[in-house]
Every structure is written in structure tokens, then in C-alpha cells.
Amino acid sequence: MLSAGDHGFPFPILIGDIGGTNARFALLVDTYAEPKQLPPIKTGDFPTIEEAMQKSILDKTSVQPRSAILAVAGPIKGDEIPLTNAGWVIRPKDMLASLGLADVLIINDFEAQALAVATPADEDLVQIGGGSIRPSSSRVVLGPGTGLGVAGLVFAQHTWIPVPGEGGHVDIGPRTERDFRIWPFLEPIEGRMAGEQILCGRGIMNLYRAVCAADGEEPVLADQAAVTTSALSGSDPTAVETVSLFSTYLGRVAGDMAMIFMARGGVFLAGGISQKILPALMRPEFRAAFEDKAPHSALMRTIPTFAVVHPMAALSGLSAFARTPRDFGVATEGRRWRS
Known part of the structure; x- marks a missing residue:
């Protein structure tokens, strides 16, 4: 150091x-x-x-x-x-x-994203659901993009310490009856389902094709942009469900990471996909999945979640570090x- x-x-x-x-x-x-x-x-x-x-x-x-x-x-x-x-x-x-x-x-890269949420400006965040930041407490950043990035930010000895890792590669599994119908059609990685297989740009397509297959339909949307655009406009029911499920699964993983780091300082969603699907993340599914962590649901309700809307958040974090x-x-x- x-x-x-x-x-x-x-x-x-x-x-x-x-x-x-x-x-x-x-x-x-x-x-x-x-x-x-x-x-x-x-x-x-x-x-x-x-x-x-x-x-x-x-x-x-x-x-x-x-x-x-x-x-x-x-x-x-x-x-x-x-x-x-x-x-x-x-x-x-x-x-x-x-x-x-x-x-x-x-x-x-997600170390830089973590640095950016040490002292974020209010205008760079959109809160999703309830909870409030506890000062000088651990934080977590997740970012669905080309992959799924995860990093922690721990406050110790009057210093913010970023904790990089490969949290996007943790296992993720089905919970609901609908999940169990969809899961057999998801494309795994070397025999297992990692979070990044679903919670990233190509993961949206993996999920969309699986939803189509579970319902016996042919996929008609060619790429991630088409799926998210159709979902937000409500023009394609399968796309709407895909993004709803994406929000749910992202909420589950975000809640897991919040418990690992005891992130009373908040959980922050970075990356372009979070910004693009923000209207979907503001719906109940994300936050409900985040809080659904019995026997600790009451604790989870106190932890705030945010979308980071700064267009260059990682560069902001690197700049803060480079200066001091x-x-x-x-x-x-x-x-x-x-x-």
C-alpha cells in the first residue's frame, strides 16, 4: 500500500x-x-x-x-x-x-467503480427502494455490462479500501416454479450456471432464448438492444418477462453480495445496462428479490440500493485516487x- x-x-x-x-x-x-x-x-x-x-x-x-x-x-x-x-x-x-x-x-475495473462510490454526488445516484446509507460502512458495487463486475468497499482505519474480486462468477440457481421451467434451457459455462451467464449483455440474450424455449416459441429479437427496447416499450411480452426476470436475478445476487460485505453503506448498480433498464429496476421485482433473504429480510430492508447514473463513474473514482x-x-x- x-x-x-x-x-x-x-x-x-x-x-x-x-x-x-x-x-x-x-x-x-x-x-x-x-x-x-x-x-x-x-x-x-x-x-x-x-x-x-x-x-x-x-x-x-x-x-x-x-x-x-x-x-x-x-x-x-x-x-x-x-x-x-x-x-x-x-x-x-x-x-x-x-x-x-x-x-x-x-x-x-470494479475497484475503480468502488472508489467512485466512496463519496458520490447526489446527482450521480438514483435510489431504488428504501433504506438509508450508514456513514463509514461497507459498500458493494455490481455492474452488469460485457460481464458482471463486483467489488466491495470497506472503511477501516479512516480509509476507504476497495476489495476487488470475481463475484460475478458465483453460482446462481432457480427458486420459483417459473425458474425451474426456464433453467434447463439456459446455456451454462462448463456445466454450471454462473451469475455472469445471465446478468450481462449476452446473458440477457441467454435468458431471452431460454424463456422462448420454455414456452415453445421461436426467438424473434436478434440482440440485447432489441430485447431491452421491446421490454421497456411493452411491445413484446417475452422481452418484458426477460427483463423482469433479469431484474429479479440481479436483485438476488445484489442481496447476496450485500450480506457478504454487510453493506450497510449501500449497494450500487454501475454499468450501462443498469442505466438502460432503470425503469425496470424501479419496478418492485428488483427490490423485492434483494430483500427476500430470510431470516435477514428486516436487515435487508434497511440497506439502500442505487443505480449509478454518472456516465464515467470509474474515471471519477480513478481521478479521486490519482489526486490523493x-x-x-x-x-x-x-x-x-x-x-
């Missing part, structure tokens, strides 16, 4: 949120400046992150960063970090050599490279 005597990262700092589909960047010139957001990059448009950063960022700005703090979708082990849902392999030593950087820190790293308990051992 950064010690009290560590002066942090040399400015300017390039901060980045590298997901399975998109890579979003911003430049932080100094401690007091607002981050300058840069055009997002499709990860599939470039063979490597170095080429993407060079052609899309460094060649187009007069401000050359000295440091990079990047949040990536995947576990960080060693000098080669493959992304879970994209073709890039992050090689920090290559970034130091080829991009002229002096300092590179790689953290988990000693205010956060972000582990850097094995994840920081310097020239």
Missing part, C-alpha cells in the same frame, strides 16, 4: 477504464484540475492497447502523460494481464518502454511498474 511518505504519481496522469468492449480515458493535468475526458476507444479496433493509446491519445494531444492508472476487466497477475472479455493483453513494461511513461498502476492516493487503501504491490 502507498505509505504516508509516498508522493503518489507524477503528473500529468492518464487514467483509463478498460472494459471488454470500450476503453475510456481522461487526462489529469494536476491535483486541482478536472479530468479532461478523451474520446472512447473500441477495444476491437486496435490489436494492442499501446497502439490504441498512441494513435488515439498521445498522437492527438500536446499534453504527454508521465503516469498511467488503468482499471482493467480481468485479474492482475504478473507482467501480462489478459482482459477477460476482450483480445488485449496489458503489458505494463511495454507501456513504460514504448509510450514514454515513468509509472504505471493497473487495478481491477494516500486517502485510499489501494494495494499497489505487484500492480505498479516504474521505469
Whole structure:
């Protein structure tokens, strides 16, 4: 962890949120400046992150960063970090050599999302259901997107400490009679049903096809956007049920994570899908499933749930950390490279 005597990262700092589909960047010139957001990059448009950063960022700005703090979708082990849902392999030593950087820190993408909910602005949140935030208490972030990201945020010794993990890969099972009809038609991963098999973009399609199959119907909607749009407009009953079930299952997993972390500080839904289906999440299904955790339902009713509507929440969290790293308990051992 950064010690009290560590002066942090040399400015300017390039901060980045590298997901399975998109890579979003911003430049932080100094401690007091607002981050300058840069055009997002499709990860599939470039063979490597170095080429993407060079052609899309460094060649187009007069401000050359000295440091990079990047949040990536995947576990960080060693000098080669493959992304879970994209073709890039992050090689920090290559970034130091080829991009002229002096300092590179790689953290988990949902670690950055967790940093963003330490002190969120009211306008960046929409509360779903009841409950209220207990100050200085643990929090959880879940984000259905290309995959299902999960991270905790623990407050200890006057410091917010993000806890990354792979919570999106926990097992998820049927509970209701309807679930048991649908479950045989869901596509598993190596013989089991992980949360991410349902609670992400491709998971919506997995669920939609399973609902169709359970009812003996042919699927007519071709992609996630068509399903969510049809569901929100009410134009397709199967799509409506699919998104309703998605909300229910997301509520169950969110409730599980809330109990694991005893997240009296709140549970926060990040990512683009949560924003797109917010009207569905505001219906009773999500919150009812979240609270339905006997014998602890009374406790669950006190824990608030929110949708994060900040368009660049991860970059906001990274910016807060980059400005004052000693205010956060972000582990850097094995994840920081310097020239």
C-alpha cells in the first residue's frame, strides 16, 4: 500500500477504464484540475492497447502523460494481464518502454467503480427502494455490462479500501416454479450456471432464448438492444418477462453480495445496462428479490440500493485516487511498474 511518505504519481496522469468492449480515458493535468475526458476507444479496433493509446491519445494531444492508472476487466497477475472479455493483453513494461511513461498502476475495473462510490454526488445516484446509507460502512458495487463486475468497499482505519474480486462468477440457481421451467434451457459455462451467464449483455440474450424455449416459441429479437427496447416499450411480452426476470436475478445476487460485505453503506448498480433498464429496476421485482433473504429480510430492508447514473463513474473514482492516493487503501504491490 502507498505509505504516508509516498508522493503518489507524477503528473500529468492518464487514467483509463478498460472494459471488454470500450476503453475510456481522461487526462489529469494536476491535483486541482478536472479530468479532461478523451474520446472512447473500441477495444476491437486496435490489436494492442499501446497502439490504441498512441494513435488515439498521445498522437492527438500536446499534453504527454508521465503516469498511467488503468482499471482493467480481468485479474492482475504478473507482467501480462489478459482482459477477460476482450483480445488485449496489458503489458505494463511495454507501456513504460514504448509510450514514454515513468509509472504505471493497473487495478481491477470494479475497484475503480468502488472508489467512485466512496463519496458520490447526489446527482450521480438514483435510489431504488428504501433504506438509508450508514456513514463509514461497507459498500458493494455490481455492474452488469460485457460481464458482471463486483467489488466491495470497506472503511477501516479512516480509509476507504476497495476489495476487488470475481463475484460475478458465483453460482446462481432457480427458486420459483417459473425458474425451474426456464433453467434447463439456459446455456451454462462448463456445466454450471454462473451469475455472469445471465446478468450481462449476452446473458440477457441467454435468458431471452431460454424463456422462448420454455414456452415453445421461436426467438424473434436478434440482440440485447432489441430485447431491452421491446421490454421497456411493452411491445413484446417475452422481452418484458426477460427483463423482469433479469431484474429479479440481479436483485438476488445484489442481496447476496450485500450480506457478504454487510453493506450497510449501500449497494450500487454501475454499468450501462443498469442505466438502460432503470425503469425496470424501479419496478418492485428488483427490490423485492434483494430483500427476500430470510431470516435477514428486516436487515435487508434497511440497506439502500442505487443505480449509478454518472456516465464515467470509474474515471471519477480513478481521478479521486490519482489526486490523493494516500486517502485510499489501494494495494499497489505487484500492480505498479516504474521505469
